[in-house]
Structures are given as structure tokens and as C-alpha cells.
Amino acid sequence: MTLQAILVTETDPPPECEPISWLLLTTLKITSLEDVQQYVRWLIILFVPGMACVNSMAYY
Structure with a gap:
């Protein structure tokens, strides 16, 4: 199994x-x-509904 980190x-x-x-x-x-x-948006929608409109995120 291959894992990727975000x-x-x-x-x-x-x-x-x-x-x-x-x-x-x-x-x-x-x-x-x-x-x-897209993956981070899915996770926010699924697990942190109150944060569905967070826009100031940096991805590495």
C-alpha cells in the first residue's frame, strides 16, 4: 500500500x-x-461541517 501525505x-x-x-x-x-x-474540501465537508467555508488554507 502506498500512502501520500498532505x-x-x-x-x-x-x-x-x-x-x-x-x-x-x-x-x-x-x-x-x-x-x-478537492480531497481537503471533502474531508472538511464530511468531518468538520462548521468549517465548510474556510478559504485561508495552504497545502504542502
């Missing part, structure tokens, strides 16, 4: 909050930044 960091959190940082491991095929953005 590091997601919030780049502009509200002043009173610590930035969010996630290390995600996946077996999904990643070939582009668009793939990463």
Missing part, C-alpha cells in the same frame, strides 16, 4: 485563534494541487 495549514486564522494544522495520510492518487484541494 500537510494543510491555516494561513490567516482569526486573531483569537491558533492556526489549524492537519497532517493527512491518504491512499488516494494525488497528481496535482487541484487533487489536494
